[in-house]
Amino acid sequence: SSGINAEYGEEEKVASEQQQELRNLLFQGQYAAAFSLSITLNMPYKCLTVAEKILAVEDGTNQLRSVIDNLGLDEIETLLEYLATWNTNSKHTITSQTVLFALLSSRKSLDFSSNPKLRVHWEALIPYTERHFERLTKLQQNSTFLQYTWDRMKLSEL
Secondary structure, eight states: OHHHHHHHHHHHHHHHHHHHHHHHHHHTTOHHHHHHHHHHTTOHHHHHHHHHHHHHSTTHHHHHHHHHHTOOHHHHHHHHHHHHHHTTSGGGHHHHHHHHHHHHTSSOOOOTTTOHHHHHHHHHHHHHHHHHHHHHHHHHHHHHHHHHHHHHHHHHHO
C-alpha cells in the first residue's frame, strides 16, 4: 500500500513539474515546445491557446507545420482528437482549421484510412468542417450581395 502511495506521489510530482515547465515555456515565448508539451500532458484547451499564440506571430502557420513535423504518431492522434473537439465550436473554427491545414500540409504523410484510430478522429472532423464551410460560403454570398446593392444605390444617386 505504501509502495502504491509513493508511486502515485511520484507521478503527481512529475505531472506538477511538467505543468510548471509548460508555464515557463509559455512565459518565455517558446510556443513550439509548449505546443508539444501540452499534447503530451493531455491539455486540449492549453494546446488550443498555444496554437493561437503560434498563429498570432509572423509566419505562424509554417512554425506550426514544423512543430507538427516533429510529432509522433500518438501525438498526432491526440492532436486530431483535439481538432475534432475544437472544430465543434465556431469560436475556434479558424484556429482548428488552420492547425488542420498545417497537419495536412506537413511532411508527415499520414494515411488516415489505414490507421483506424486516426480515421475515427478524421471522420469526426468532416461534419463540422462542412458546416463551417457552408456558413462561410453563405457569408461570402451575403457580402457580395450587399456590395452589389450598395454599388446600385450609389449609381442611382448620380
